[in-house]
Amino acid sequence: MTAKINERQAPNRMAKTMKMQRLMPASEEPNRLDQIYYVAARIFCEKGYDATSMSDIADAVGITKAGIYHYVESKQDLLFAIMNFGMDRLETRVITPARAVADAEQRLRTIVRNHALLIMEGSAVAGYNPVTVLNDEMAGLTPVHRRKVLQRKRDYLDLLRDTLRQLKDEGKLKEVDDTVAAFSLFGMLLWLSRWYHPDGKLSAGQVANEMEKIALGGILRPQVRLARK
Amino acid sequence: MTAKINERQAPNRMAKTMKMQRLMPASEEPNRLDQIYYVAARIFCEKGYDATSMSDIADAVGITKAGIYHYVESKQDLLFAIMNFGMDRLETRVITPARAVADAEQRLRTIVRNHALLIMEGSAVAGYNPVTVLNDEMAGLTPVHRRKVLQRKRDYLDLLRDTLRQLKDEGKLKEVDDTVAAFSLFGMLLWLSRWYHPDGKLSAGQVANEMEKIALGGILRPQVRLARK
Secondary structure, three states, X not given: OHHHHHHHHHHHHHHHHOOOOOOOOHHHHHHHHHHXXXXXXXXXXXXXXXXXXXXXXXXXXXXXXXXXXXXXXXXXXXXXXXXXXXXXXXXXXXXXXXXXXXOHHHHHHHHHHHHHHHXXXXXXXXXXXXXXXXXXXXXXXXXXXXXHHHHHHXXXXXXXXXXXXXXXXXXXXXXXXXXXXXXXXXXXXXXXXXXXXXXXXXXXXXHHHHHHHHHHHHHEOHHHHHHHX | OHHHHHHHHHHHHHHHHOOOOOOXXXXXXXXXXXXXXXXXXXXXXXXXXXXXXXXXXXXXXXXXXXXXXXXXXXXXXXXXXXXXXHHHXXXXXXXXXXXXXXXXXXXXXXXXXXXHHHHHHOOOOOOOOHHHHHOOOHXXXXXXXXXXXXXXXXXXXXXXXXXXHHHHHOOOEOOOOHHHHHHHHXXXXXXXXXXXXXXXXXXXXXXXXXXXXXXXXXXXXXXXXXXXX
């Protein structure tokens, strides 16, 4: 348990170790950092992580190469920071609100809807969410950083699987394996980061509705869902 | 239509342009090439595409660096060849058998089952299928190669979406958007390449059964599925 709490604190600890020069008012710093993470993630996705230099990122963000080093110490630290940025947003927007829901079915709906909306909100017009896509770039991390990111992913998997087990105990889950069901939901959700176009024919809200229907329909018993209508 | 046929022939044309020295009997060459593709995909996934050298691949395959150039001309050609290798297997094992099925529901089941089994068959003990995962490495391709791979992916999407539309016409599809449903199915299936462990508690056949239940349950009307039991 202590280990998990430490994992969660990691991004904050890390932010403190970054040299954050006052290039702008203190109040605006988090947004500037967020912007760097988002733009860097996009460049990494387009060029590939290893082929991207810190100069490429500085150019894209619109600051000097020296300027970028005021925010991050190295490309490897930047990759880790982007992953934690993504996981922090997941924590704030999906995990924390979901944990606050006692009813398992409503908690599952919260997870699916909020995660889908979070991914679509960060999707570029090019048709992908660079922060979510980059979350797969585990090969670029140091072993220590990789373990930390993996632990955060595992905590989320545990939340989802525990929710499915609770639904099983309540007789609401179909006869499906909870691990396969959990990863199937993740696959559906995370794939959104690779195909959703913000200027496509469906709005983010409509896509979230469709995904909720498909996801819940795939794993909950029909009578339960009919009863809820 | 001509364009599409050309796209499909691309891998064969490419194989011919590769210098294939007779290091082994002609009959064994395809397997040797398959082995190189599979091992190279694994190394690319572990180290990252850009960080991997042809020497790394030669070492992993167990031949000299000069030896590897008898099979492929460059790292970029190798990446394209691996993607086509994956798409060729998809064509043989999933697309062609599915096209032969006239009934839309049975065709959908064929797509889900066969694609799930194909991914799991190629999954390493480390818990991922390197060929499927590498299929995302679009940044490493030349623009021409990228278009060809994209076209092959699009053809598969069209097959799945046409199948869902046929199911909609037959009144078997739930009230779900067919594009969201198609990508949701792809997400579920393709994510298998990142979590399925061949030595886990469920066999590939069991996972395929679960995925079929979840996928079909998510998009087909309950009465249809009940009637089939």
